[in-house]
Amino acid sequence: MDGTNTLSFESKLQQLLDRVDNGIDKSEGSIIYDALAPIAMQLWIEESKFRSILEQAFAVTAEGRFLDLIAKDYGLERTPAAAAMVELAFTGIVNAVIPDGTSVGIENSDISFATIGDAVIGSGGRTTVMARCKQAGAIGNVNADTIRLLFDPVKDIWTVNNSRPASGGLNQEPDEALRGRILYQKRNPEHGGTESDYKRWALSVTGVTYAEALNCNRGLGTVDVVVGADADIERVCGEVRRLIELKKPLGVDVIVKPVIPELMTVKAKVVGLSESAAKNAVYGYLRTVDIGGTIYLSKIVAALITAGAADAVILLPKENLQLPIDRSLQAEVIIV
Template sequence: MTYENILSSMLEGVTSDVDKREGSIIYDALAPCALKLAETYFELNNFLNLVFSDTTVGIYLDRCVADFGLSRKQATKAIRKIITSGVVPIGTRWAIEDTTYKVIEFITVGEYKAECEQYGDIGNTYTGTLQSLDNISGITANLTAILLSGQEEENDENLRDRFYNKVRMPATSGNTYHYRQWALEVEGIGDCKVFPIWNGAGTVKVLIVDSNKEVDETLEATVATHIEEVRPIGATVTVDSPTAKTIEATSTITLDGSKTLEEVKASFEEKLKKYLNSTVFKTYSISYAMIGSILLTTPGVSDYENLLVNSGTANIAIESTEIPILGAVTLTEVVD
């Protein structure tokens, strides 16, 4: 139902003794109405997409999955270790770059837990010297280890995947799907893999990755605690992180003149990382041909040669307890 089709249909309903040419009174009267009707039909098509789980987004996806007892995971704050040269009061605030931290707990002499006041993974970003926001003089403070990483709000893709897992993989009586469901319920968990009877009868191993499909060992204790609260009596559960396998790529490329070498490299790294993330816990090899295809379709690349992935030209095997992560990418421009 396009504007042109609607207008044509409306004009056909006007008697032939009336001037219906463009610019005529009846044409100019019907055209705005036809445009509004076309806009309405377009919006109705979008509304249909917002009803079904495979095409809905945002708050409409939230409403869709809520019928099945699911809700979007909210952003969390990072908990960091602060090392100080003296005693600082609980509740004092410190800053580094564009983040601020509040001291929330004493650990030991000269060490404190501090919570980032900004939600999300920005709280995991910086380390180094802190500046006091409470005019504490004579004491230095340094931001060091991540005790519990901050996570961004769950994106539509991860929420949709959790929804599909729930409705397509029935979780009952502590089966494999049940452990997967329990792990994915924890804030910040993006995916997991369950190994039943991994160390004999009554043992279960759960490997987890964060919402960015990366290793985050700080989430292990949280997941273990949650599963311990809901698991069947008698099961011994081990929560661990997969081993990261670095994927490196080098190649000589011919530019088409639309992008600089730096822009091409950044775009290729982004696309390659997205591909690697898509394989986490799903495939057991990284395709050499796929990486070549990604490079060739990167904006600005006309052609490439001498592509090496982890110094070779073969597929990279990924073990069942490994996940691929992006390592160094080296692109060299062909010089005529």
């Protein structure tokens, strides 16, 4: 039922009044008007409910659990939330041990991280160890130089810090992303092994956020499927590989590989902004660059100015950078 054709409460009431003999007083406040008004209101409410229920039957309008049910019809599932990861640098006395699961956090925040595996302070009085956010979701993608608190005091350990932002924190797949995967399945039926088929098969795997098929990339009869995922990429690639092996035409040599990190150094001269604030501003922009996207120097400068810099000059790279369709950005930011 198209919402544009749905009558308003007033229109429904008028329809009911039009069925009453004109010889009877139908003006507002009359007996017949007051008797029909609640009926018109209830009819309007029930129709609105029916329209809402009907919209949940279609992928383009369904939401929440109803969209999940439609996804199941196509063998899809909503990608669950994932926890952010971060590299932490600890300082302390040489040979001091940082136990697995050591809790660290951020001042004036409930966000906390736990180290993964034991670590030992090296000869330079420093060591690094990976940590996972205790709260799943994008909330764990904290800025650089923010994790400074040791919640679990460890003997002979002095400081902790993260020189780079935490990454990989992923909220539960939103409706629009799941809807996009469903509609891609609906609108791209299988054709026996075309490029769109390989992309279709890859996107049907829970956790895949990006997929591209490169036909004949290694010669005739070969297909390279590039897969992106916000978490657990090796497991996701494995599932894509198993699915494609079941569906691909005989004789086709298929490789499934993760998106390749494109290493890049961003070096900027900034006036009027602290180093940590400038780094976070640049990283904030770079996180918006998608796989195969373009890094614009002007947008880096704009991000710094917006963050409060009086002036900014990008020293590296020298020009805008277009990422290939199988590359994601992994940048190091240097502020001078």
